[in-house]
Amino acid sequence: MxxxxxxxxxxxxxxxxxxxxxxxxxxxxxxxxxxxxxxxxxSEFSFDRFYSNTNQIYAVGMKDVWEGEAVEHFYTPKPMAVALKTDFPEINAITRVDKGTGFLLTHQETKLAKEQGVFVDSTFLKIFDYKVIAGNPLEALKNPNQIVLTKSLAERLFGHSDPINKTIRLDSSQISTVSAIIEDLPDNSFMKGSTYLVPWTLMEKIGYSDDYWGNNSIQTYIQLHKSANVDQFETNIKYFLRKHTDTKVANFIKPIGDKWLYSNFTEQGKPSSQRIGMVGSFIAIxxxxxxxxxxxxxxxxxxxxxxxxxxxxxxxxxxxxxxxxxxxxxxxxxxxxxxxxxxxxxxxxxxxxxxxxxxxxxxxxxxxxxxxxxxxxxxxxxxxxxxxxxxxxxxxxxxxxxxxxxxxxxxxxxxxxxxxxxxxxxxxxxxxxxxxxxxxRQIRYAQNREIGYNKERLVSIIDQGEISKNRLLIKNKLLSSGIATQISRTSSPLTENRSSNYMDWAGKPKDNNTIFARIGADENLVNTAELQLVAGRDFDLAKFPTDSAAMIINESAAKAFNFDDPIGKTVVDGRNWHIVGVIKDFIQESPFSPITPMVIQGAYAGTQVTNIRINDHMNTSEALAAMEKIFKEYNPDYPFEYSFVDSKYAEKFKDFQQLGTLSSLFALxxxxxxxxxxxxxxxxxxxxxxxxxxxxxxxxxxxxxxxxxxxxxxxxxxxxxxxxxxxxxxxxxxxxxxxxxxxxxxxxxxxxxxxxxxxxxxxxxxxxxxxxxxxxxxxxxxxxx
Known part of the structure; x- marks a missing residue:
């Protein structure tokens, strides 16, 4: 039949x-x-769900309310991890993660500068059991002179020879020994794109760490004991940060497997729809x-x-x-x-x-x-x-x-x-x-939004090697040669917000819990970025040496401070900062979201990014070639790496454009x-x-x-x-x-x-x-x- x-x-x-x-x-x-x-x-549902102990791993977050709107993020202070481990015996292991590392890696004649490194605690590979090819994962990050490489990075540095116990120079001075090799980190992981791990003790050794509870700049992950009462732990941790700093923020934990799909907020604290909503939409499609x-x-x-x-x-x-x-x-x-x-x-x-x-x-x-x-x-x-x-x-x-x-x-x-x-x-x-x-149409609408500064012909160069040491020599030569018309240094690129905190000021209401985005700058930022001054002036260290402790605020910050006249007023953030200028709001984060109250702090805040406005009368490629010669002169061991601010700004639309492209494809x-x-x-x-x-x-x-x-x-x-x-x-x-x-x-x-x-x-x-x-x-x- x-x-x-x-x-x-x-x-x-x-x-x-x-x-x-x-x-x-x-x-x-x-x-x-x-x-x-x-x-x-x-792939979406497997995001950070492949660890053997996934059900015990949690990300520590911070939650607050500003102007009636909930704000959450997963950035925490550096000293928080040690205090948590001390106060809560139900924590089996804890690790901090700082993805800001970008050392120049040198082995013999091979030099690699574009690799993404991560500072982590020695417990990292105990919590996140990525596949280890060689070495002992429990001992691989205990000493500051150790380094763990991914398989592909090890091959680029050492070829097919055994890299274990061989040395790599980080930047100009630090020598690290390869202690372990792990498989390349998967795309469905929060560690995507990272190629090496270095111990947190190295961060402390070279002076990159701090004990300031107001600097929310790293991620903290915990592994609870199997017998731990999760609900009780979350209740106990809720007001943990308030014990160490004067803040109204609340702490919470999110299962590592849920952080990607079920968070209502981006890691920068901006509201967003849950990613699970987009996943559900595409299942429906x-x-x-x-x-x-x-x-x-x-x-x-x-x-x-x-x-x-x-x-x-x-x-x-x-x-x-x-x-x-x-x-x-x-x-x-x-x-x-x-x-x-x-x-x-x-x-x-x-x-x-x-x-x-x-x-x-x-x-x-x-x-x-x-x-x-x-x-x-x-x-x-x-x-x-x-x-x-x-x-x-x-x-x-x-x-x-x-x-x-x-x-x-x-x-x-x-x-x-x-x-x-x-x-x-x-x-x-x-x-x-x-x-x-x-x-x-939404993409075009956001792209046409007034961003508050001129992003064209503006180049950013992140410090490597001797750039910071020779920053004044580099600046003078770029200006005298006519390559640049304006130069200013900042603590982070203009298109990113890497730090935020609460501020104190005279007359601050008790229920005001505004979180301020903050960046540092040396001088001349208003002219370099062509920001729009509303009141006051730009930083000028030559005329006003005290501008190292000065502050420029945006209009949203001025509204949050509620000063009748902000110029000359003092704001407390670890130290006293006096306001010298107010600028129009400019977009630093998502072009689809409201602008965050932001403060630009003077040179005491530190800088590590050189922002250069290229002379309009020079061809861009010729200007970059001339710029490279100057940087190679004062920083010979490192490749010349730069990014255009307009290109970085365009990347903010990547996820939404991806959604639009997929929707267009499936509609067709x-x-x-x-x-x-x-x-x-x-x-x-x-x-x-x-x-x-x-x-x-x-x-x-x-x-x-x-x-x-x-x-x-x-x-x-x-x-x-x-x-x-x-x-x-x-x-x-x-x-x-x-x-x-x-x-x-x-x-x-x-x-x-x-x-x-x-x-x-x-x-x-x-x-x-x-x-x-x-x-x-x-x-x-x-x-x-």
Whole structure:
């Protein structure tokens, strides 16, 4: 029986090659999209969940409320870890993580400067059990002169020789011994991109550490004992920071496996939607695309029902029951599903490298995993049943007494299911198009936002080696040579906020818990960045030596301080800072969020970034070449590395642009699959109505009227799809954008563009067969077989 099923299935599919090809391509396209999305979803759900003790690891966070809005982040003071370990016996191990390291690594003639290093405590590899290739993970970070390398970094430095116990010079003086080699850190980890680990004791040795409780600049992770009461621990830790500093902040812990997907806030403390929401959206998109592909199959299968009606009638007359007929039609759908599945696997392998670039991940298919094949087989079966069940039960329900008398057409017109299926397809497509257009408009809206400074022709160079020591010599030479017109040094790049704290001032209300972003600067920052002064002046150490302890604040900070006239007022942050200037707000963090109150502190705050405004009269490439010579002169052991501020600012849109690109890609794929089914339907309808068209032409109908007759039903279906999809799309787009304070209003023109675009694409899809049918000579179409 089963053999007979397959023989008839292959015979029928071979006989109808066009419809078979459309079904296979449509299903394969939908299955490919679903596979790619689910690979990404799997990666998202595995983020920081692969440690042997994942359920015991927690990130320590800080929580507060400002202007009625919750603020959370996962940056903590450096001394907090030691105090936590002392006060809470339920902590099995604790480690601090500072990803700001960027030493020049030298071994013999090999020099590497672009590697991302991380300061960690000696317990790091005990808590996070990344795979260790060589060395003892429990002893590898105990001494300040040790270093742990990833496999790829070890190969770049030492080739294929054994690196254990060999030495590396960090910057100009520090010599470290390789104590362990670990596998490259995975993309689905908070350590992504890091290539070496150095002990926290080295940070203390070289003077990078501090015991200031107001400097929230590193991450803290704890591993609790298995027997620990987590709820009680979180209650006990809530007001821990208040014991050590005058603050209203509350502490909390977040499971390491939940930190990526379930945090409502970025690590910089800005509100954001949970990433799990985006994951859920893409799961829904994968399901929708697959459903659209299955709808195509249903439509085309039931569209051919008139051809197969007599076949069903004859089979029932000779004894076939409904169960046998359902089995036959499901076998046909399973064959198509299997072929489509194998084709989708091939397409996925071809598309995966490009998809990986798009999502910035290293996704792969585990062909040696039996679970993968079991899930893939289940995926094919579910798709086959989903796409074939309705046509199977529909076709097998025909009454032989009617279809053998030619009364099938009358039965068919009582309920036109195909219209509902086509409307469903285009509803999904229109919703995706409107969502995509909203995302693209939101990106442009944020890109056009006034950022508060001039980012063009502004170069940032982070200190390496002897740059800090020779900073004045470098500055004077850049200015005297005409390469630069303005130069200023800051503690961090203008596009990043690496430090924040509470401030004290005279008259501060007790319930004021404002967190201020802060950066340090030496002088001339206003002119270099072309910030806009509202009051006061720029730093000028030559005229005002006390400007080392001065402060410039933005308008949001001035509002938070609530001074009648901020100039000359004193603010306390570890020391007294006197305000000398007020600038307009400028964007340092997310362009989609409100601007944080910010203070720029004088030279006492420290600087490690040189900001250079290139002379407008110099060619950029020539200026960079001349700049490199000067830096190599005063810092010969290090490569010349720089970044343009406008490029760094553009990176702030990366995640949102990635979302927009993915949405656009899947919206286009949805339209393609929908139109593929539409193409098949119009071909079948035109074929079935050949004689009707011939009669209309004999009676005087023009080609235009014939085309309109064939097209009008599809136009009405698209228009009805718009009416259904528009309110749903508005709700989805508005909910998605509600996470952003600085956002667009969703206007009517987006809906018109989506509706008109879909209608035009649908008309172009059906036009070929409609025009072809209209041009057939009636003498040919009315000729009796």
């Amino acid at each position: 089963l053999t007979n099923y397959f023989q008839i299935a292959f015979r029928h599919l071979a006989k109808n090659k066009g419809f078979t090809a459309i079904n296979i391509v449509g299903l394969a396209s939908g299955m490919t999209a679903a596979i790619l999305i689910m690979l990404w979803v799997k 994968a399901c929708f695309i697959l459903i659209i592909a299955c709808i195509n199959f249903m439509n085309l299968s039931t569209a051919q029902s008139e051809k197969r009606a007599k076949e069903v009638g004859v089979r029932k007359v000779v004894g076939a029951n409904k169960k046998l007929l359902v089995g036959q039609f499901l076998t046909e759908s399973m064959v198509i599903s299997c072929i489509s599945g194998l084709l989708s696997l091939l397409i996925t392998l071809i598309a995966l490298p490009y998809f990986n670039d798009l999502v910035s991940r290293k996704l792969s298919i585990q062909f040696d995993d039996l679970l993968f094949w079991a899930m893939f087989a289940g995926f094919i079966v579910v798709t086959g049943i989903l796409s074939g069940s309705y046509p199977a039960f529909y076709l097998s329900s025909f009454l032989p007494t009617k279809v053998l008398k030619g009364k099938y057409l009358h039965v068919q017109q009582k309920f036109n299911h195909r219209k509902i299926l086509v409307i469903s397809q285009f509803c999904i497509a229109i919703i995706l198009i409107i969502t995509t257009l909203s995302i693209q 794929l949805t339209i393609f699959i929908s139109c593929l089914g539409l193409y098949g339907l119009i071909a079948y309808i035109a074929e079935n109505r050949t004689k009707e068209i011939g009669i209309h032409k004999v009676l005087g109908a023009s080609n235009f009227k014939i085309i309109r007759m064939l097209s009008q039903d599809f136009v009405l279906m698209v228009l009805f799809s718009c009416l259904v999809a528009f309110p749903i799309a508005y709700y989805i787009a508005d909910d998605m954008l509600s996470a952003y304070t600085y956002r667009i209003k969703i206007t009517w023109d987006i809906f018109i563009a989506a509706g008109m675009g879909t209608l035009i694409i649908a008309l172009l899809t059906i036009s070929y067969h409609a025009i072809k049918a209209a041009l057939i000579n009636p003498a040919v179409s009315l000729r009796d077989e």
